[in-house]
Each structure stands twice: as structure tokens, then as C-alpha cells.
Amino acid sequence: MGSREVIGVLLVDDEQLIRAGLRAIIESEPELSVVGEAGDGAEVPGLVARLRPDVVLMDVRMPAVDGIRATEHLMSTMDNPPKVVVVTTFENDDYVYDALRAGASGFLLKRARPEEIVAAVRTVSAGDSLLFPAAIRRLAATHGDTGGHQDGLAAAGLTERESEVLRLVAKGLSNVEIAGELFLGVQTVKTHVGNLLAKLGARDRTQAVIKAYESGFIKPA
Numbered sequence: 001m002g003s004r005e006v007i008g009v010l011l012v013d014d015e016q017l018i019r020a021g022l023r024a025i026i027e028s029e030p031e032l033s034v035v036g037e038a039g040d041g042a043e044v045p046g047l048v049a050r051l052r053p054d055v056v057l058m059d060v061r062m063p064a065v066d067g068i069r070a071t072e073h074l075m076s077t078m079d080n081p082p083k084v085v086v087v088t089t090f091e092n093d094d095y096v097y098d099a100l101r102a103g104a105s106g107f108l109l110k111r112a113r114p115e116e117i118v119a120a121v122r123t124v125s126a127g128d129s130l131l132f133p134a135a136i137r138r139l140a141a142t143h144g145d146t147g148g149h150q151d152g153l154a155a156a157g158l159t160e161r162e163s164e165v166l167r168l169v170a171k172g173l174s175n176v177e178i179a180g181e182l183f184l185g186v187q188t189v190k191t192h193v194g195n196l197l198a199k200l201g202a203r204d205r206t207q208a209v210i211k212a213y214e215s216g217f218i219k220p221a
Contacts, residue, residue: 007125008035010053012044012070013087014062018110022057022087025114032121041070048074053082055121057108060086060095068099075103075203083124083204085131097143105206106131128190130205133172140213141220153200153217162196163217165189170209170218 009026011019011034019037026032035051038044041058042065048056056074060067067086074081086099086107096107105124108117123131130136158166161182168178175193179186193205202208212218 006031006033007055007121008033008051008053009121010034010036010038010044010047010051010056010082012038012041012056012062012067013059014039015059018059018087022117025117026121028114029118032118041065041067044070045073045077048078048082054125056082056084057117057121058084058086058099058104060088060093060099060107066095067104068095068102071099071104072102083127085120085124094143097139100136100139100206100210103203103207105204106136127204128176128193129174130169130172130209133170136206136209137170137172137213140210143214153212153215156196156199158196158199162192162199165192166196166208166212167218169193169205170212 009032011022013019013022016039023034023037026034035053036047038047040062044056044058044065058067058070071084071086074084081103084104086096086104087110088096088107089110099107106120108120112120120131123129164182165178168181173181175186175189178184179189182189197204197208200208200211202211213220
């Protein structure tokens with residue numbers, strides 16, 4: 001996974017009409033391909049194991065197994081799980097935040113424009129930028145540490161530079177933008193990001209940002 005030129009996408013939604021619309025959007029792009037569909041989260045583990053998608057577009061609310069539980073299962077049982085983007089009707093939804101905490105890399109609104117859906121798949125597949133960072137910051141700030149606690153990431157032992165990079169990641173800057181901001185090489189930034197993710201036990205940038213807010217490392221504005 002990750003080395004293929006075509007990004008494979010699995011669609012998971014209990015509404016066939018939604019899946020059909022997403023399929024039409026995804027398959028209109030030559031470098032994106034729908035590898036399969038599912039109507040419930042219960043089908044996801046078997047399909048992911050068999051089809052090995054790069055990205056799963058996952059409805060957050062489904063009748064039997066919702067997107068949160070399906071995401072948790074993938075992240076806890078697979079060595080190299082696909083990136084998950086949860087698809088939701090409401091942006092400020094506890095379900096969405098729970099899905100992000102479970103390991104989803106971002107979320108999309110069902111009313112998103114086709115170009116936003118395509119950009120979301122590309123962004124999470126590349127992994128060097130946050131998906132819709134302002135929306136993720138709002139969610140993290142709402143659910144994060146509001147008690148004025150001290151930095152709960154101190155035990156992680158981030159260096160001063162890694163802390164700087166984490167704050168810029170939380171602002172939504174890409175590796176290239178962080179490199180420009182800190183006058184570093186892009187490869188050096190990638191190394192710092194990889195190190196801070198490892199120290200935080202975070203699978204990707206989204207989980208790192210959530211940990212930064214929940215710990216009090218970053219205070220809600």
C-alpha cells in the first residue's frame with residue numbers, strides 16, 4: 001500500500017445512493033479507483049483484508065456496526081491499516097470526534113463538493129497534511145483540555161524543535177510549509193514529524209493534533 005500509482009478507495013455507507021454518488025466522483029479521476037463497497041461497518045474488516053484499499057470513506061452512523069467501531073477494529077487489528085475518512089451529515093458531532101480519536105484521519109460532510117471529496121482522498125493518502133485543519137482544530141478545541149492544565153505531553157519528551165513542528169502541524173501546515181517557516185529542509189521536517197508521532201504514539205498528524213489539545217499542550221483559543 002502507498003506505492004501504487006492508483007489510490008484504491010473502499011466505500012462504506014448504508015445508503016446505496018450515497019455510495020453511487022461517491023463512486024461516480026471517485027472514478028471520474030484517473031488516479032483514483034473504487035475497489036469495493038459495503039453497506040455496514042460489519043463488512044469492513046473482511047473487505048479491507050481482501051481488497052487492501054488505501055483509503056476508506058466510512059459513514060459514521062450505520063445500523064449494525066457504526067464507523068467508530070469499524071475504525072477502532074481496523075486500527076487495533078491491522079499492522080498497516082488503510083487511512084479512514086469518516087463521512088457525516090453534521091460537522092460538530094461527538095460521533096465524528098470519537099471516530100477521529102479511534103484513528104480516522106479526517107472527516108467529510110455528505111454535502112461536500114466533488115472536488116473536496118477528491119482532495120480529501122488525495123490528502124489523507126499522501127499523509128503530509130491535515131485534512132480540513134480548521135474543522136479538526138475546532139473539534140479538538142471543543143473536546144480538548146479546557147481546564148488550563150499544564151502540558152500533558154511532557155512525558156513524551158519532545159525536543160524543542162519537535163514541539164515547534166507539532167504546533168505548526170496543528171495549524172494545518174504541510175511539510176513543505178513547515179520547512180519554509182522554520183528554514184529547514186523538507187526531509188528534515190519529515191524526520192521531525194516521524195519522531196514526534198512515534199513519541200506520542202500517534203498513527204498520523206490528526207491523532208497528534210488531538211493529543212496536543214487533549215493534553216493541554218495546545219490551549220483552545
